[in-house]
Amino acid sequence: MALRYALLGLLTKGEATGYELNQRFKETMIHFWKAHHTQIYRELGKMEQEQLVSSHVIHQVEYPDKKLYKLEKQGQHLLLQWMMNMNVAQPTLKDDLLLKASLFHLIPKDVALSYLQKAKEQHLFGVGLMNEWRTTHFPGNEFSSADLGEYLTSEFGRRYMQHWIDWCDWAMAIIESEKNKESIERKQE
Amino acid sequence: MALRYALLGLLTKGEATGYELNQRFKETMIHFWKAHHTQIYRELGKMEQEQLVSSHVIHQVEYPDKKLYKLEKQGQHLLLQWMMNMNVAQPTLKDDLLLKASLFHLIPKDVALSYLQKAKEQHLFGVGLMNEWRTTHFPGNEFSSADLGEYLTSEFGRRYMQHWIDWCDWAMAIIESEKNKESIERKQE
DNA sequence: TACACATATGTGAAAATGCACATATTGATA
DNA sequence: TATCAATATGTGCATTTTCACATATGTGTA
Known part of the structure; x- marks a missing residue:
């Protein structure tokens, strides 16, 4: 609708x-x-x-x-x-990668890591494109009044991708540390 | 699918x-x-x-x-x-509020601000719930190996909501400063 | 006393979305 | 020389998703 x-x-x-x-x-x-x-x-x-x-x-x-x-x-x-009209419809989101991430306990940690690495690279690339786009469209962070909305939501996109990158780094560190725990346990056996 | x-x-x-x-x-x-x-x-x-x-x-x-x-x-x-299977489907997203935000140039700034304020409050509430949920499910950030995925994606959710809050603050500040510019222009006329 | 809410599972129909394909031409790449 | 991408607009069909409604009962709230 x-x-x-x-x-x-x-x-x-x-x-x-x-x-x-x-x-x-x-x-x-x-x-x-x-x-x-x-x-x-x-x-x-x-x-x-x-x-x-x-x-x-x-x-x-x-x-x-x-x-x-x-x-x-x-x-x-x-x-x-x-x-x-101040009614705002609930957002709908379907993210395959996050769905898979929620089931990472089912697969080897190295496979999980490669999913995250790939996702991180894609978002790094996206941030790069977005920065370029913003410097050509809003040089010096200046925007015409008709572009207010675009200015705001493109910054949302930029931050969103950065949030993804940060989360990927965090998640990869968690998985790495779990891997280390496992190898220590194996040595102790 | x-x-x-x-x-x-x-x-x-x-x-x-x-x-x-x-x-x-x-x-x-x-x-x-x-x-x-x-x-x-x-x-x-x-x-x-x-x-x-x-x-x-x-x-x-x-x-x-x-x-x-x-x-x-x-x-x-x-x-x-x-x-x-390393194929990952493209995420699909529909966010009514961001769509409206991209068209903020069409409406009075105070209406735009109230949209953002409301969204911020909702996400603040969400972060609170999430923090509670995580402290009950993962006290001391400890999780069983079967909960790895949930641990990772709930943190994604927490960060996502925080990202929203930060963006709302940023966007509201931008709109406020645009409002000020306008009122200065009016005074100079 | 009336209403809403939680429990629990669905059907029928409409609307939204995606996929494969169709058409036609130019220019670039392998 | 062959294939692919860009330009430009669609149709038909299948799948996905949502909406309104239906059923049945206990508990809490106004």
């Missing part, structure tokens, strides 16, 4: 095609929302029927035609109503 | 009813997985058909009968296979 608010929200920054909206999703909303491109196209179609957005086709010679979507008054109204 | 691994994983700790599994979900997996109780019952039914788990009914006089589920060899095998 809230996917439409995400799309309407992106459209407040200007007209865009489904393809561009998908890209912006991946760029700026990846830390709190995921949507498959087929879902985005479908939702845009529905919203056009409900007259929340409108579109017109732009013919392209070298590439396929594209459909530029524009936020309509009704959509703007609906979005603002949602923003001003 | 991975819901079944979560359930199989919980069942490695002993037999349980669907009701209990739902409770354990809320207690220990809330920070990385959510499942509606109807989904849990349905998945258990499917897994029983596939002989991954088995059940027997326990008659109760004062309460409705309950069905105790037990992990079967095939289920154990499937779970371990999944644990040892």
Whole structure:
């Protein structure tokens, strides 16, 4: 249900095609929302029927035609109503790696460690990308008033990844120390 | 698809009813997985058909009968296979509050601040609960080897909530300073 | 006395989501 | 020379997830 608010929200920054909206999703909303491109196209179609957005086709010679979507008054109204309604839906999260981590007692410690190492590297890479992104988009931590939200949530993403990295380090240290305990016990036998 | 691994994983700790599994979900997996109780019952039914788990009914006089589920060899095998397969699915996340936060430029700053204040309070409360839970389950940070996973992921949850609190503080400070800038601008006009 | 809550397990239907596939062209890489 | 990625928009189907509802009883609360 809230996917439409995400799309309407992106459209407040200007007209865009489904393809561009998908890209912006991946760029700026990846830390709190995921949507498959087929879902985005479908939702845009529905919203056009409900007259929340409108579109017109732009013919392209070298590439396929594209459909530029524009936020309509009704959509703007609906979005603002949602923003001003203080009800906040419960977040939903499914994290495969954390699920596996919760079951690390079932597998060899070295396998657990390699899961964590890999996760740490991915998040290290992510932090790097994010820092780059932020220095190009908000040089000197300056942002225009229309970018307030993006500024806040991109910092959330950066911190979230850093939190992951720190936790991976902590968890790997715990597992290493458990490994040591085991080898001491073996020696004493 | 991975819901079944979560359930199989919980069942490695002993037999349980669907009701209990739902409770354990809320207690220990809330920070990385959510499942509606109807989904849990349905998945258990499917897994029983596939002989991954088995059940027997326990008659109760004062309460409705309950069905105790037990992990079967095939289920154990499937779970371990999944644990040892290093493929990790992309996490999915939908966070209403962060979506709203990304659109804070659309609403008055005081409304934005009250969203953040509320979120901060909720996470403060959550950290408190988590600290209690951890001191009862892992007094002196001691844990049995079968609880390694739970020990690691509950710490993830604790840190995650702390990360939220810190971010809320940071974001509120940013918005306050933007408010001040505005009022200075108004005075200069 | 009425209502909510905990206990306990589900069904039917709708909505949301993901997967495989389809189309068409250019430019880059192996 | 062949394959892959980027551009651009979708359909059909299956799976996943949620929502409203149904059942039944004891206990605590307003």
